[in-house]
Amino acid sequence: MPPDMNLRILPRTVQQETVDKLRLAIFSGVFEPGSRLIESQLCVQLGISRPSLREALRSLAAERLIDFVPNRGPSIPALTWEDMTAIYEVRELLEVEAVGRCSQRIPEEQLSELERALSAFAEAASSNNSLARVTTAADFYSIILANCGNPILEEIHRGLVARISFFRARSMSLEGRAQQSFSEMQEIYQAIASGDEKAARKASRKHILKAMAAAKESMESAS
Amino acid sequence: MPPDMNLRILPRTVQQETVDKLRLAIFSGVFEPGSRLIESQLCVQLGISRPSLREALRSLAAERLIDFVPNRGPSIPALTWEDMTAIYEVRELLEVEAVGRCSQRIPEEQLSELERALSAFAEAASSNNSLARVTTAADFYSIILANCGNPILEEIHRGLVARISFFRARSMSLEGRAQQSFSEMQEIYQAIASGDEKAARKASRKHILKAMAAAKESMESAS
DNA sequence: GTCAAGTGGATTGTCAGACATTCTTTCAAT
DNA sequence: ATTGAAAGAATGTCTGACAATCCACTTGAC
Numbered sequence: 001m002p003p004d005m006n007l008r009i010l011p012r013t014v015q016q017e018t019v020d021k022l023r024l025a026i027f028s029g030v031f032e033p034g035s036r037l038i039e040s041q042l043c044v045q046l047g048i049s050r051p052s053l054r055e056a057l058r059s060l061a062a063e064r065l066i067d068f069v070p071n072r073g074p075s076i077p078a079l080t081w082e083d084m085t086a087i088y089e090v091r092e093l094l095e096v097e098a099v100g101r102c103s104q105r106i107p108e109e110q111l112s113e114l115e116r117a118l119s120a121f122a123e124a125a126s127s128n129n130s131l132a133r134v135t136t137a138a139d140f141y142s143i144i145l146a147n148c149g150n151p152i153l154e155e156i157h158r159g160l161v162a163r164i165s166f167f168r169a170r171s172m173s174l175e176g177r178a179q180q181s182f183s184e185m186q187e188i189y190q191a192i193a194s195g196d197e198k199a200a201r202k203a204s205r206k207h208i209l210k211a212m213a214a215a216k217e218s219m220e221s222a223s
Numbered sequence: 224m225p226p227d228m229n230l231r232i233l234p235r236t237v238q239q240e241t242v243d244k245l246r247l248a249i250f251s252g253v254f255e256p257g258s259r260l261i262e263s264q265l266c267v268q269l270g271i272s273r274p275s276l277r278e279a280l281r282s283l284a285a286e287r288l289i290d291f292v293p294n295r296g297p298s299i300p301a302l303t304w305e306d307m308t309a310i311y312e313v314r315e316l317l318e319v320e321a322v323g324r325c326s327q328r329i330p331e332e333q334l335s336e337l338e339r340a341l342s343a344f345a346e347a348a349s350s351n352n353s354l355a356r357v358t359t360a361a362d363f364y365s366i367i368l369a370n371c372g373n374p375i376l377e378e379i380h381r382g383l384v385a386r387i388s389f390f391r392a393r394s395m396s397l398e399g400r401a402q403q404s405f406s407e408m409q410e411i412y413q414a415i416a417s418g419d420e421k422a423a424r425k426a427s428r429k430h431i432l433k434a435m436a437a438a439k440e441s442m443e444s445a446s
Numbered sequence: 447g448t449c450a451a452g453t454g455g456a457t458t459g460t461c462a463g464a465c466a467t468t469c470t471t472t473c474a475a476t
Numbered sequence: 477a478t479t480g481a482a483a484g485a486a487t488g489t490c491t492g493a494c495a496a497t498c499c500a501c502t503t504g505a506c
Contacts, residue, residue: 013293013459015281038486049461051274054488058238058278062285070234071468073487086375090317093376097316152309153316156379234468236488262458272490277459294497296458450505458497468487476479 018046018056026065026076027165028131034078037066064163079164081219087164088212092205094157095141098148099204103192106147111193114143118189125178133172134165140185144192164215171211171218184210241269241279249288249299250388251354257301260289287386302387304442310387311435315428317380318364321371322427326415329370334416337366341405341412348401356395357388363408367415387438394434394441407433 022042025031037057043050061068067077079087106114117140124132141161145154161168171177184207191200245265248254266276284291290300302310329337340363347355364384368377384391394400407430414423 015459016293036486040486051277051462052460054274055277055281058281059285062282070236070239071487083375086373089373090375090379093316093320094313150309150312152306152313152383156313160375238488259457261456263456274491275489294458448506450503452503453501454499455501456497456499458495460495461493463492464490466487466489468485470483470485472481472483474479474481476477 014048014052015055015059018048018052019059021046022056022060023065023162026060027162027169029166029169031076033076033166035076036072037074037076039073063159077163079167081216084164084167084215084219085212087160088208088215091157091160091164092208092212094153094160095208096201096204098145098150098153098157099188099192100197100201101148101150102144103195103197103200105149106144106192110143110147114140114189114192117143118185121185122182125182130169130173133178134169137168137172137181137185144188167215167219168211171214174214174218177214177218180210180214181207237271237275238278238282241271241275242282244269245279245283246288246385249283250385250392252389252392254299256299256389258299259295260297260299262296286382300386302390304439307387307390307438307442308435310383311431311438314380314383314387315431315435317376317383318431319424319427321368321373321376321380322411322415323420323424324371324373325367326418326420326423328372329367329415333366333370337363337412337415340366341408344408345405348405353392353396356401357392360391360395360404360408367411390438390442391434394437397437397441400437400441403433403437404430 031037039050039053039057043053046053057066057068057074060066061074064077066074068074077083117136121133121136121140124136127133138161142158145157148154172181184203187203188200188207191203254260260280262273262276262280266273269276280289280291280297283289284297287300289297291297300306340359344356344359344363347359350356361384365381368380371377395404407426410426411423411430414426
């Protein structure tokens with residue numbers, strides 16, 4: 001049996017597509033934080049039945065991307081600053097570890113992928129496309145996380161970042177923050193490229209602390 | 224308005240109870256790893272309809288407590304040793320951090336709770352009740368995690384431990400491991416009680432590494 | 447006798463429609 | 477203006493159904 005016979009394509013179900021669509025909608029800020037999601041409306045908009053929709057909503061609720069209060073139904077969580085801080089702290093823990101591990105084990109060709117992703121972010125940072133900034137930054141990180149050698153670390157990190165996507169999008173929309181972000185990411189890249197674990201961890205920690213500060217600022221200015 | 228008016232009791236829905244029941248069933252090893260769960264059977268056993276059951280299953284799937292393969296339905300994941308290693312590594316990262324933080328901020332009365340939990344585990348370790356060992360050990364940890372000052376850390380740790388409950392139950396059923404576990408936990412407790420963060424982290428790391436080794440042994444002897 | 451193709455039962459994915467329960471909001475009465 | 481009751485809206489859950497898919501077994505060919 002050829003080795004890639006295990007990689008048969010899994011059929012995608014409506015449920016999965018619905019979850020993806022809703023996730024994307026949440027990321028792009030279609031829904032206001034704190035707002036309720038009306039099941040009957042969503043069914044129509046997504047073109048699916050209510051049972052199917054509810055399955056998708058349960059998945060998202062388990063990921064903490066929506067809240068599910070009994071007899072009030074699904075709603076977009078309105079994160080407090082304390083929630084954000086807690087998430088950023090754990091993200092720091094995981095991301096610093098991932099960057100450190102990545103610096104010791106990333107293969108050559110993935111390193112060039114990482115460089116490409118960094119360039120893409122540089123371009124996005126100079127442009128006015130704030131969506132591109134978020135996605136290219138996400139690409140950069142996902143390469144690092146994919147090469148940290150621990151799929152669980154990757155999975156949990158992704159989940160955490162998803163929960164704060166709303167605020168990241170906001171702070172990334174600031175021209176200054178994007179530029180600063182780029183120089184921090186460049187520092188991380190160089191440390192990884194030279195295999196310097198200690199420097200990589202340090203740069204990573206610095207980057208997250210700055211990101212957290214920027215998120216806090218943009219949060220306070222908004223309220 | 225009195226301050227505790229916000230703490231009104233949330234009505235528990237059938238969905239939540241179903242999730243809890245299934246989770247408990249998975250923890251207690253009712254289902255064999257790798258085995259499929261037949262929806263029609265579960266409906267009858269739980270006394271609920273299939274749509275409701277499927278909502279519950281989606282929640283559990285998002286927590287990675289069950290697998291959901293399109294057109295094959297839900298099944299209990301059969302973790303490989305690599306999966307386990309990855310989980311234990313992240314657990315180490317989080318738990319060491321939690322123990323360290325806890326040592327610096329746990330209030331007096333929670334500390335006595337922790338001591339009580341430790342005694343309860345000591346008793347369970349000497350007994351033959353392997354379920355009691357697991358639950359009392361879980362109590363011990365949950366007090367620590369609840370006092371680390373970061374609810375996200377707590378939440379993710381709980382999720383990770385849940386995923387390896389099957390193997391923890393196995394290794395805890397060994398008399399020797401339970402005793403050793405107790406002395407390691409005692410060390411953690413003493414470091415926390417004396418507020419020595421460094422010692423607390425060290426003891427915590429040691430404990431997890433031993434637990435991982437024990438899990439690996441019991442896994443290999445079983446296969 | 448072994449291997450391949452085909453067939454039938456079992457199971458999942460999804461839908462429609464319904465109904466009781468529980469909020470929420472409006473409107474009337476004090 | 478405050479309270480209370482009734483109407484409306486939305487959720488929680490169920491029944492029943494049907495097509496698509498998978499699995500195991502039988503059948504047939506070599």
